[in-house]
Amino acid sequence: MNLQSAAIADHETLSRSRDPSQLLDSLNRSASELKVWLHDCALPLWLAEGFHGPDGGYSETLTLTGQATTTHRRSRVHPRQVFCFAEAGNRGWGGEWQNAVERGFDYYDRTYQLPNGFYASLADHEGRVLDESFDLYNQAFAILAYAHIAKAQPHRRSELGPRATQMLNNLKAAYAHPKAGFEEASPRKLPLCSNPHMHLFEAAMACETQAGFDHEIWRAQADDIAELCLTHFIDPESGGLREFFDGEWKPHPDARGRIMEPGHQFEWAWLLTRWAISRNRPDALQKAKRLFEIGEGHGLCPVRKVAVMALLDDFSVHDPLARLWPQTEWLKSAMLLAVITEGQERQAYLASAMRAVHALQLFLDVPLKGLWRDKLKADGSFVDEDAPASSFYHIVCAIYELEDCLARLA
Numbered sequence: 001m002n003l004q005s006a007a008i009a010d011h012e013t014l015s016r017s018r019d020p021s022q023l024l025d026s027l028n029r030s031a032s033e034l035k036v037w038l039h040d041c042a043l044p045l046w047l048a049e050g051f052h053g054p055d056g057g058y059s060e061t062l063t064l065t066g067q068a069t070t071t072h073r074r075s076r077v078h079p080r081q082v083f084c085f086a087e088a089g090n091r092g093w094g095g096e097w098q099n100a101v102e103r104g105f106d107y108y109d110r111t112y113q114l115p116n117g118f119y120a121s122l123a124d125h126e127g128r129v130l131d132e133s134f135d136l137y138n139q140a141f142a143i144l145a146y147a148h149i150a151k152a153q154p155h156r157r158s159e160l161g162p163r164a165t166q167m168l169n170n171l172k173a174a175y176a177h178p179k180a181g182f183e184e185a186s187p188r189k190l191p192l193c194s195n196p197h198m199h200l201f202e203a204a205m206a207c208e209t210q211a212g213f214d215h216e217i218w219r220a221q222a223d224d225i226a227e228l229c230l231t232h233f234i235d236p237e238s239g240g241l242r243e244f245f246d247g248e249w250k251p252h253p254d255a256r257g258r259i260m261e262p263g264h265q266f267e268w269a270w271l272l273t274r275w276a277i278s279r280n281r282p283d284a285l286q287k288a289k290r291l292f293e294i295g296e297g298h299g300l301c302p303v304r305k306v307a308v309m310a311l312l313d314d315f316s317v318h319d320p321l322a323r324l325w326p327q328t329e330w331l332k333s334a335m336l337l338a339v340i341t342e343g344q345e346r347q348a349y350l351a352s353a354m355r356a357v358h359a360l361q362l363f364l365d366v367p368l369k370g371l372w373r374d375k376l377k378a379d380g381s382f383v384d385e386d387a388p389a390s391s392f393y394h395i396v397c398a399i400y401e402l403e404d405c406l407a408r409l410a
């Protein structure tokens with residue numbers, strides 16, 4: 001038995017274990033290892049090689065030998081990297097995070113923000129905008145970054161709270177859907193999508209408790225998206241969450257309307273659980289648990305033991321590729337659901353979280369520690385490509401959520 005299969009066997013034995021303390025011990029060990037990986041390898045590497053100072057911004061990718069590339073940079077990468085360094089700062093990481101947050105975000109503002117207040121979609125590595133088109137997804141990440149910078153750097157709160165409100169007002173003025181949520185474009189472009197709403201939901205929940213922000217408007221915004229999710233994104237029969245819709249928030253009539261992504265079942269499960277706890281909504285919690293059940297029951301490849309990209313609405317596998325980020329969402333949702341449940345139910349979530357840790361570790365297992373692979377193919381081999389910066393936000397969030405949930409379970 002080689003080392004990797006020995007590790008898998010070990011994880012499987014533990015996952016089946018009925019002894020809660022053994023599972024918790026194992027999760028605690030993994031959490032410590034992941035935190036060391038994050039603080040000693042990944043953050044230093046992505047700061048040294050992936051951040052290029054006040055005039056350079058953040059790289060889209062690093063080669064697997066740790067060199068920056070000149071790949072065009074999607075808008076989302078900057079606020080996501082800012083989120084990572086701001087959160088690391090909040091957690092006491094000793095690197096030069098202040099500079100990366102402040103200068104990295106200034107670069108993002110200067111390079112991507114358009115005169116209409118929205119952020120462009122793509123620029124090259126020298127800061128020339130290549131695609132100005134509007135994407136709700138990108139604006140959601142800007143708002144998430146505003147909230148996390150304000151948390152990490154109190155001196156910017158009075159600037160960022162009003163900027164977040166202004167962004168929301170701009171979004172509503174230009175893209176509000178007549179019924180609920182937001183359009184993809186103006187004039188209308190179909191399908192409408194749940195995914196950018198998920199990130200706006202995440203951002204709204206970050207803003208609603210952040211000092212310096214208008215808690216009332218963000219709370220209302222989070223509530224609107226949660227209700228849209230409960231009434232339209234989630235299929236009332238199966239309980240699965242769809243991706244694409246027609247103009248009335250009904251499943252899109254072509255094949256796209258049938259897609260349900262396991263990673264998004266987990267990601268929404270985590271967000272909805274947080275919202276359900278905060279608003280005391282047992283109905284939402286039930287739906288969140290069902291999302292998790294679908295992700296776990298239908299979205300995991302039995303051979304590779306990873307969450308795959310896409311199912312259809314009969315829960316058959318539509319895309320067997322496995323990306324890194326769904327594994328992190330599996331881990332976050334399993335851990336949070338473990339925190340709020342008891343007995344056998346908690347045990348099952350902890351066992352699932354252990355399997356998710358292992359799935360994540362598969363992607364982090366590269367020679368230069370601090371980097372990752374992103375795509376595991378159906379045949380068990382990884383796509384040979386550079387490490388995408390955009391996955392870092394998922395990894396950071398999962399490692400800190402694992403740590404927080406374990407602390408709550410101690």
Ligand SMILES: O=P(O)(O)OC[C@H]1O[C@@H](O)[C@@H](O)[C@@H](O)[C@@H]1O
Pocket residue numbers: 076195267325388390391
């Ligand atoms: O595809 P990148 O940019 O790595 O993002 C990773 C993923 O993040 C998730 O939260 C979702 O929004 C996915 O739709 C997205 O693909």
